[in-house]
Amino acid sequence: MMSYAQWGNALYSGKKSYQIIKNRRIFIGIGLTFIAISLIGLAIFGINPSIDFKGGTDFTVTNTATNPPQQPAYDALKAAGVTENPKVFQMGTNGLRVQTSQLPIETETIIQGELAKAYKVDVKNVSKGSIGPSWGASVSRQAAIGLAVFMGLIALLLMSYFRTWTMAAAALIALMHDLLITVGVFAFTQVEVTPATIIGLLTILGYSLYDTVVVFDKIRENTKDMLNQSRSKYDELANLSINQTMVRSINTSITAILPVSAILFLGSLLLGASTLRDISMPLFIGMIVGTFSSIFIATPLLTIIRDHSKVIQDHNKKVDTARAKALEDGTAKLNEDGTVALPTAASVAAPIVPGHHLGQTAQPKRKKNKK
Known part of the structure; x- marks a missing residue:
């Protein structure tokens, strides 16, 4: 049994891989199910606003x-x-x-x-x-404006950083997924929503976005010269990127959730500090949901959007043609699941570029002098 470090190294090198993109419809279906349950809770119970919102x-x-x-x-x-x-x-x-x-x-x-x-x-x-009720209505309006401005600025930031609308759209949909599920939990539990809760919601959106950007940044790195090779498809490189950043996402989530859970369960439940609960509860729920969405929702959504692009479709055809030729030449074999087993790993981080360091094993061996 491999250690945690060995497991992370295997994921990063591609020796071990979880087929998240291949099963993306299952994970997106799970996300949609939770969203539907949250919407039902909102329709039946609604949220429980504090007097700061209703007076x-x-x-x-x-x-x-x-x-x-x-x-x-x-x-x-x-x-x-x-x-x-x-x-x-x-x-x-x-x-x-x-x-x-x-x-x-x-x-x-x-x-x-x-x-x-x-x-x-x-x-x-x-x-x-x-x-007064007018003050409460003003607070509610300002909270809605703050959320709308936050989402708009995030969309502009992502489009300018990644220079594509597809990643911005996938990230925003994942954020809405996190927001709706977190609000749905508040609807079912009827825990009071206060201004501190709104601060917690905005905080988890930033946290979830950070985790998603880390994965997307790895995808951009791995697909930088994708069109110059015929070994890997976009979906395969995206799946590799998720696996390569999975350990980082898990480590970040654990280190963030532990102190928040201590504040929630020790500070609010045992000591009765309601203000701590107001801000720690959305953080606790949102971090768990945000970790799930950054791995299982955001990137699968991105691949679905990109698969409709003609550039990606043409590249996938080129890869299929190259693999079919490899099968005819006998340099590749079919696996039991129908995939093509190439002499080198099918999912590589980037095409080999001449003049770049290819590792110690690719360097010429020094011959020993014979005596």
Whole structure:
């Protein structure tokens, strides 16, 4: 059994390869299934926006007993004449946060007293803040504008960097895949969406984009002189690029997910810090989904788009012709799966260029002097 380092070296050299492009319809189908489930969740449950988006009143109770129960908060609002069902969150080990819709100032003052009485704290330890519906609508509008501007700038950046619209389109579709699935998880769990959540969403889009750009950059390197050779097709070189960057994607994901998971599960779930949960939960979900999309969604989508190009189709015909000729000459054989086994690896990073260093094994051997 090979070690992790040996496995990575085998993937990079092409000695070991996972046929991701060959099975691209399966992986894209999986992605579409998760997107469909997310859309169903959004249609049925919708997202749960915080008062920062819809407006309302926020009460914070501090210096309570350790791990205070939530039921006294519901009873306090009922005693103040509030019939709606409020949102109650624990803050740390000695605090609570209660959110309601917009209330009159007189009612807010009554609720402050009832909460102080319920948790046996001074009224000074019960703070309140109000956000109007117009402010909430403004925050929602600014969040939507920020997301649209982000996607537009990313499209321009990718087109200018790769000098092709195909990679930009595939990367943006993969980003939308990550965004929809992450939002779908929030719809099913009904975890509150706050401005910190939006920051987390934008962060994971940048993370996912970085991972995708690494793979695309390797594809560009491997296909730089592709049309000057007749050994490898575009899909084969794209598949090689995924395998060559797979270890890097896994390592980057693990090192990023570990601290985020610590913040999510230790900081928010155990300590009750809701603000940490608001930003760490989309990061945790998005990094996992982003790693999947950069390997199994973005590049397969790119190959589907590029396969419709006449240049790629003509090149593939040239490769097929060369392989058919190799079969006739007896320099190649058919594998059990119907592929052509050439004397050298079919998927090579680039055509051999005269004058370039071809490795130690290609150098002339020095003859030993005979005595």
